[in-house]
Amino acid sequence: MPQLQFKGKILVENHHLSVPFHELLPVREKGLSTRASLHDNLIIHGDNLAALKSLLPTNHGRVKCIYIDPPYNTGNEGWAYSDSVNSPLIRDWLGKVVDRDDLTRHDKWCCMMMPRLKLLRELLRKDGVIFVSIDDNEVHHLRCLMDEVFGEENFLASIVWNHRKSKQNDIGVSLGHNHILGYTKDGNHFEIRALPVNESGFSNLDNDPRGPWTLDPMDAPNVRPNLTYEIVNPATGRGYYPPQGRCWRFGKEKYRKALKNGRIVFGKTGRAKPYYKRFLDEAREKGRSVATIWQDVGTATNATKELNHIFGRKGVFATPKPTDLVRNSSLSISLHAQRNRSLFCGNMASNYVLYL
Ligand SMILES: C[S@@+](CC[C@H](N)C(=O)[O-])C[C@H]1O[C@@H](n2cnc3c(N)ncnc32)[C@H](O)[C@@H]1O
Known part of the structure; x- marks a missing residue:
């Protein structure tokens, strides 16, 4: 590994070893406790x-x-x-x-x-x-x-x-x-x-038995061919692709599973683009x-x-x-x-x- 060179380096490299040990002296009147102690x-x-x-x-x-x-x-x-x-x-x-x-x-x-x-x-x-x-x-x-x-x-x-x-x-x-x-x-x-996670963004609008959730965007920064595919909103039939310069957060197979498990939500009305449902319990476990x-x-x-x-x-x-x-x-x-x-x-x- 390259190392920084500076004037005096050779003189101070071991200086910490020769610094004398001083005894710490408690000064009671500078402290808050009635008894001065070094173990405080x-x-x-x-x-x-x-x-x-x-x-x-x-x-x-x-x-x-x-x-x-x-x-x-x-x-x-x-x-x-x-x-x-x-x-x-x-x-x-x-x-x-x-x-x-x-x-x-x-x-x-x-x-x-x-x-x-x-x-x-x-x-x-x-x-x-x-x-x-x-x-x-x-x-x-x-x-x-x-x-x-x-x-x-x-x-x-x-x-x-x-x-x-x-x-x-x-x-x-x-x-x-x-x-x-x-x-x-x-x-x-x-x-x-x-x-700790900020819990204020979580709610349970559809009484999901898995508890409060929040919606995360389905898209992520990156351009990856295996993460770029059409997602069709079943209610409207409209197809969505990730915005330019981005891809979906996971591949087709995982998407199908997530949809089956009720984790893909097409906005609050069900008629918008796809979002991913993230549960408070999971977020708590992972932390921020x-x-x-x-x-x-x-x-x-x-x-x-x-x-x-x-x-x-x-x-x-x-x-x-x-x-x-x-x-x-x-x-x-x-x-x-x-x-x-x-x-x-x-x-x-x-x-x-x-x-x-
Ligand atoms: C960037 S300031 C930090 C000040 C600190 N945040 C404060 O509020 O007092 C650096 C401090 O280190 C102190 N200082 C410099 N050389 C020191 C030394 N050899 N032993 C103890 N303090 C030293 C300076 O007096 C200065 O107050």
């Missing part, structure tokens, strides 16, 4: 590399789901490389804010990400999954790093999050999405949880698959409003994410079992979220 939901304040390493002894291979929101490397977010890697090249990077004119900005970002991704992988359970938010500045590098650290075969999805509804016209193209890359620890063990385009999980503006509401003041974090986005990527997609604990780590609270 945690917000860890500090550099996330040190925070992740400090979680390893107790949480190695135990985390079901991770969501991270690392710096996007936009060139104007005030991010600086800060890891103490023992090399003159990297010492020269320390503390210098990475702006758009920095010719090594992508190298620095990759050097920062690699050890963190390696630690995150170690924390994941064998059926665990990780989601990483990112935008166009680094998505291509992130994809290569994730392929290298998690394995190309464990790629799950590249989700498009519609993060802004308003249009911006500064370069003639209005950017309306961020990416969320999903990787499993081991695709052979990971099972996606289907979403997760789409890769997310438009209804809140926008960046919604997230800011949510945060202002929680804290009762503005400007607590610069780039929050909406809770529905994090909930969607973590809870609905991936967690079969109840989540027991959440760990948040980073300078800002929602930087790295780990579900146990």
Whole structure:
């Protein structure tokens, strides 16, 4: 597999191994419980590399789901490389804010990400999954790093999050999405949880003993000769072919069986084109698959409003994410079992979220 090369790669490839273990110190007055405990939901304040390493002894291979929101490397977010890697090249990077004119900005970002991704992988359970938010500045590098650290075969999805509804016209193209890359620890063990079906479109107009149903179109996108044939409406005698560029959803033999089983309906009046009857019980069993385009999980503006509401003041974090986005990527997609604990780590609270 081709691998991404960047300045400093050789110096950081094993850096996660030499990061010292720090002891986590509970601060009771920053928490909500009367008794400070490390065996509770945690917000860890500090550099996330040190925070992740400090979680390893107790949480190695135990985390079901991770969501991270690392710096996007936009060139104007005030991010600086800060890891103490023992090399003159990297010492020269320390503390210098990475702006758009920095010719090594992508190298620095990759050097920062690699050890963190390696630690995150170690924390994941064998059926665990990780989601990483990112935008166009680094998505291509992130994809290569994730392929290298998690394995190309464990790629799950590249989700498009519609993060802004308003249009911006500064370069003639209005950017309306961020990416969320999903990787499993081991695709052979990971099972996606289907979403519940929306039951509002099901009814039982003909009192079918098989229960409520909905009508699906008989045609599907594709052009296949064995799926292109005439279907005659028995009530009107009119023949139907699939619309141009499409074919029927199944072949003649299966169609005949479906007709015999009362699963082909010619519209509500019986005088229209053919539809396929899909029963609620079947739909429930199958569930709804997760789409890769997310438009209804809140926008960046919604997230800011949510945060202002929680804290009762503005400007607590610069780039929050909406809770529905994090909930969607973590809870609905991936967690079969109840989540027991959440760990948040980073300078800002929602930087790295780990579900146990
Ligand atoms: C894309 S923003 C995510 C912000 C997050 N969603 C929030 O609402 O706070 C990236 C965040 O990573 C933080 N960050 C950068 N380097 C870090 C590090 N080494 N350790 C912890 N946090 C870091 C930045 O301060 C910034 O807040």
